[in-house]
Amino acid sequence: MRLSRYFLPILREVPKEAEIVSHRLMLRAGMIRQEAAGIYAWLPLGHRVLNKVCNIIREEQNRAGAIEMLMPTIQSADLWRESGRYDDYGKEMLRIKDRHERDMLFGPTNEEMITEIVRAYVKSYKALPLNLYHIQWKFRDEVRPRFGVYRSREFLMKDAYSFDLDQAGARHSYNKMFVAYLRTFARMGLKAIPMVADTGPIGGNLSHEFIILASTGESEVFCHGDYLDMAPPPASLDFDDKAGLQGLFDQWTSLYAATSEKHDEAAFAAIPEARRMAARGIEVGHIFYFGTKYSEPFGAKVLGPDGKEHVIHMGSYGIGPSRLVAAMIEASHDEAGIVWPDAVAPFDVGILNLKTGDSATDAACGELYATLTGLGYDVLYDDTEERAGAKFATADLIGLPWQVLVGPKSLAEGKVELKRRADGSRELLSPADLVERLKA
Amino acid sequence: MRLSRYFLPILREVPKEAEIVSHRLMLRAGMIRQEAAGIYAWLPLGHRVLNKVCNIIREEQNRAGAIEMLMPTIQSADLWRESGRYDDYGKEMLRIKDRHERDMLFGPTNEEMITEIVRAYVKSYKALPLNLYHIQWKFRDEVRPRFGVYRSREFLMKDAYSFDLDQAGARHSYNKMFVAYLRTFARMGLKAIPMVADTGPIGGNLSHEFIILASTGESEVFCHGDYLDMAPPPASLDFDDKAGLQGLFDQWTSLYAATSEKHDEAAFAAIPEARRMAARGIEVGHIFYFGTKYSEPFGAKVLGPDGKEHVIHMGSYGIGPSRLVAAMIEASHDEAGIVWPDAVAPFDVGILNLKTGDSATDAACGELYATLTGLGYDVLYDDTEERAGAKFATADLIGLPWQVLVGPKSLAEGKVELKRRADGSRELLSPADLVERLKA
Numbered sequence: 001m002r003l004s005r006y007f008l009p010i011l012r013e014v015p016k017e018a019e020i021v022s023h024r025l026m027l028r029a030g031m032i033r034q035e036a037a038g039i040y041a042w043l044p045l046g047h048r049v050l051n052k053v054c055n056i057i058r059e060e061q062n063r064a065g066a067i068e069m070l071m072p073t074i075q076s077a078d079l080w081r082e083s084g085r086y087d088d089y090g091k092e093m094l095r096i097k098d099r100h101e102r103d104m105l106f107g108p109t110n111e112e113m114i115t116e117i118v119r120a121y122v123k124s125y126k127a128l129p130l131n132l133y134h135i136q137w138k139f140r141d142e143v144r145p146r147f148g149v150y151r152s153r154e155f156l157m158k159d160a161y162s163f164d165l166d167q168a169g170a171r172h173s174y175n176k177m178f179v180a181y182l183r184t185f186a187r188m189g190l191k192a193i194p195m196v197a198d199t200g201p202i203g204g205n206l207s208h209e210f211i212i213l214a215s216t217g218e219s220e221v222f223c224h225g226d227y228l229d230m231a232p233p234p235a236s237l238d239f240d241d242k243a244g245l246q247g248l249f250d251q252w253t254s255l256y257a258a259t260s261e262k263h264d265e266a267a268f269a270a271i272p273e274a275r276r277m278a279a280r281g282i283e284v285g286h287i288f289y290f291g292t293k294y295s296e297p298f299g300a301k302v303l304g305p306d307g308k309e310h311v312i313h314m315g316s317y318g319i320g321p322s323r324l325v326a327a328m329i330e331a332s333h334d335e336a337g338i339v340w341p342d343a344v345a346p347f348d349v350g351i352l353n354l355k356t357g358d359s360a361t362d363a364a365c366g367e368l369y370a371t372l373t374g375l376g377y378d379v380l381y382d383d384t385e386e387r388a389g390a391k392f393a394t395a396d397l398i399g400l401p402w403q404v405l406v407g408p409k410s411l412a413e414g415k416v417e418l419k420r421r422a423d424g425s426r427e428l429l430s431p432a433d434l435v436e437r438l439k440a
Numbered sequence: 441m442r443l444s445r446y447f448l449p450i451l452r453e454v455p456k457e458a459e460i461v462s463h464r465l466m467l468r469a470g471m472i473r474q475e476a477a478g479i480y481a482w483l484p485l486g487h488r489v490l491n492k493v494c495n496i497i498r499e500e501q502n503r504a505g506a507i508e509m510l511m512p513t514i515q516s517a518d519l520w521r522e523s524g525r526y527d528d529y530g531k532e533m534l535r536i537k538d539r540h541e542r543d544m545l546f547g548p549t550n551e552e553m554i555t556e557i558v559r560a561y562v563k564s565y566k567a568l569p570l571n572l573y574h575i576q577w578k579f580r581d582e583v584r585p586r587f588g589v590y591r592s593r594e595f596l597m598k599d600a601y602s603f604d605l606d607q608a609g610a611r612h613s614y615n616k617m618f619v620a621y622l623r624t625f626a627r628m629g630l631k632a633i634p635m636v637a638d639t640g641p642i643g644g645n646l647s648h649e650f651i652i653l654a655s656t657g658e659s660e661v662f663c664h665g666d667y668l669d670m671a672p673p674p675a676s677l678d679f680d681d682k683a684g685l686q687g688l689f690d691q692w693t694s695l696y697a698a699t700s701e702k703h704d705e706a707a708f709a710a711i712p713e714a715r716r717m718a719a720r721g722i723e724v725g726h727i728f729y730f731g732t733k734y735s736e737p738f739g740a741k742v743l744g745p746d747g748k749e750h751v752i753h754m755g756s757y758g759i760g761p762s763r764l765v766a767a768m769i770e771a772s773h774d775e776a777g778i779v780w781p782d783a784v785a786p787f788d789v790g791i792l793n794l795k796t797g798d799s800a801t802d803a804a805c806g807e808l809y810a811t812l813t814g815l816g817y818d819v820l821y822d823d824t825e826e827r828a829g830a831k832f833a834t835a836d837l838i839g840l841p842w843q844v845l846v847g848p849k850s851l852a853e854g855k856v857e858l859k860r861r862a863d864g865s866r867e868l869l870s871p872a873d874l875v876e877r878l879k880a
Contacts, residue, residue, distance in 0.1 A: 007507050007570055009561035033557055035512055035519075036544065041557060042510040044572070050510070067447050070482040070490070072475055072594045073513060073577055074534075074546070079475075091539045094514075096546075098593075099531045099581045104476065106514070106536075106546075117473055117481060121449035130447055132484070137513055137577070141539045153538075154512045 022329035023148030038145025038153030048346035064180035077103035106139035119300040133160030150326035170313035186232035189341025204290025217280030223257035338399030350400035354407035462769035463588030478585025478593030488786035504620035517543035546579035559740035573600030590766035610753035615685040626672035629781025644730025657720030663697035778839030787820040790840035794847035
């Protein structure tokens with residue numbers, strides 16, 4: 001993408017309304033724009049990151065055997081009356097009357113709808129296990145939305161729902177998602193620590209939050225320092241291996257880890273002092289096993305191998321991609337701006353033409369742009385007439401992981417400069433070597 | 441994907457509530473499920489097709505220089521008061537009050553919001569031309585929704601908005617989208633004919649609908665038969681070539697083509713009789729140039745090269761991917777079910793194990809499945825214990841373009857059978873030859 005043809009409305013001043021760093025940086029980097037309280041448009045740069053986040057989530061959900069579908073945003077109130085949650089949900093639910101005065105709502109979550117769908121079609125245990133997910137906009141009408149997309153009213157959510165014949169099966173489904181979440185966050189460059197959690201309005205008796213550490217996190221967390229050294233499960237993992245998955249679950253939950261609500265001073269004190277970690281954290285995922293809480297009132301049953309009816313056991317598994325984008329910035333930024341992990345950066349590489357209009361730099365940039373684009377890299381080519389300093393500032397603000405600086409001086413020696421955003425390191429290379437360097 | 445692990449709730453009976461063939465087939469093929477009047481969940485198979493349709497649209501929008509972003513579904517009523525359309529829109533607009541009693545709405549379209557965004561950031565003609573699009577759920581509260589996703593209340597829309605300094609620039613932007621639409625529909629295997637259209641509630645003075653011919657189409661259309669022989673513009677097209685694009689526009693609008701509302705008997709009669717075509721058609725896209733209709737009340741202006749303020753010229757360009765899925769089925773089906781064009785089929789290839797449990801067919805199917813998946817094909821492997829007849833019926837109903845039939849008899853001779861859904865032709869091939877055949 002040539003920046004001269006792109007829409008990247010950078011703000012030079014720090015927006016006053018933004019209280020936290022991710023909100024400030026997302027506004028400054030031209031990633032989002034507020035359209036109403038807690039409702040945001042994702043401008044092209046933000047949309048790119050959101051997409052990359054969704055694609056990683058999708059790949060790991062699919063790998064774990066979950067199947068993608070797409071439920072609507074607007075739901076019938078009757079569905080929620082069936083589970084008894086219509087009145088429970090309070091003012092956070094955005095209630096709507098359509099032109100025929102029927103009670104509708106903008107879905108805050110989808111347990112009811114998916115249970116109704118499975119009830120309609122699934123009659124035998126042979127169709128189980130089943131895990132269906134979608135990535136769809138949700139709405140929760142918070143009293144006081146703030147912090148940008150970190151806590152917005154309209155937000156994107158990946159929610160998966162598992163269906164099993166019995167509790168043992170449901171446990172395996174839970175473990176699949178547990179492991180998929182470890183892989184998902186690791187691929188985004190995040191250290192996510194699973195912690196036992198309350199189940200809240202979703203309900204159930206087994207639940208974990210995935211928390212990433214960030215100094216600006218909303219909650220206090222306490223955990224064993226060894227978590228930071230644990231490697232995520234490999235892509236080659238066999239998700240059908242029940243014992244193997246349970247082993248991974250046990251390994252990742254054997255060490256102490258708790259949010260302040262669940263904190264146990266004595267257990268924490270039992271950790272060797274040097275390995276005790278008290279930090280701030282951000283919740284980025286939440287998984288639940290809730291048995292028959294929804295399948296029971298909905299009458300979602302299957303015939304078992306014993307010829308009898310069994311109420312289906314369910315779990316649900318959420319990640320908020322829009323919130324995750326903000327959380328990643330909270331966890332990874334510096335004075336100059338955002339420091340994206342490679343896997344979610346809006347562009348892989350920036351090319352900064354330090355003297356647009358100079359035939360040599362124009363030609364070298366054009367050639368590099370064509371080469372890198374041809375190799376499948378997402379490239380942002382700054383071909384604008386801004387001065388070099390402004391181009392450096394923009395590339396750092398929006399967090400391009402690799403930046404190629406093309407100026408007349410080094411070009412006279414046949415070299416361009418490759419800068420790594422994360423540590424600011426630079427090296428002079430020939431364009432050919434640079435391509436090899438990026439490949440490696 | 442192994443069918444035994446997929447969620448494909450085929451209906452063997454014809455659903456009574458469905459009045460048109462696409463609705464019937466989408467229900468029977470397990471593509472969609474109605475969740476409320478005019479509101480549908482896209483089940484896994486339907487979701488796959490919808491995704492493929494969106495990706496083709498996206499690629500052609502990007503090729504034409506449009507930039508993707510994502511606006512929210514919920515909008516503030518104030519935005520619509522600014523354009524004066526809040527009251528105009530009537531009961532089709534889904535109006536909502538949030539917990540603070542603020543007037544909100546579920547967006548039926550986004551002219552207001554995008555104009556506000558561009559007004560906020562774009563100050564100079566140097567940032568133009570600009571074309572921003574998104575693919576997002578919309579809501580229009582039709583009195584009597586029917587025909588499934590062909591005319592639903594919640595529907596997906598790709599809407600693009602162009603911004604130019606003057607009318608000449610806007611004309612070029614219009615032509616870019618005009619040509620992108622020709623390519624988009626052609627890639628989906630559709631013959632779409634551009635016809636002069638009324639502008640309706642969007643407004644403006646230049647507008648074309650893109651109509652595909654289908655015997656079940658909702659409107660009567662009249663056109664020159666030569667349209668059916670015209671080849672779409674090539675991918676290598678230079679979208680910056682103003683004269684070239686105008687030439688293409690002229691070529692595609694020089695022949696007579698009109699819906700019944702705009703029909704001119706005399707002009708039609710002037711076509712040589714053998715080339716006169718009267719048929720049924722379905723609208724699949726609609727583009728508008730409306731000048732300053734929104735930029736004027738919003739005060740969206742830029743400084744021109746002359747140092748003066750200019751009100752921006754705008755156009756908007758819509759395709760409904762969810763409706764398009766239904767329209768494609770209307771245009772391409774037979775007694776047995778859907779006949780997908782290759783580019784949008786939910787799976788490229790089906791493998792039908794005609795004797796699941798037989799070690800030879802299991803092994804051959806497993807090997808083919810691994811080979812084809814490894815080559816990047818989307819494969820649905822029917823490894824269920826259904827009888828062969830039911831497997832044939834399912835593969836035809838859901839419209840898999842290529843079907844590999846693996847049975848013990850032909851396998852004894854080292855062969856499998858490759859069936860082409862579109863014409864029912866079959867040939868016996870060795871598995872190795874089959875792979876080569878699919879590649880070609």
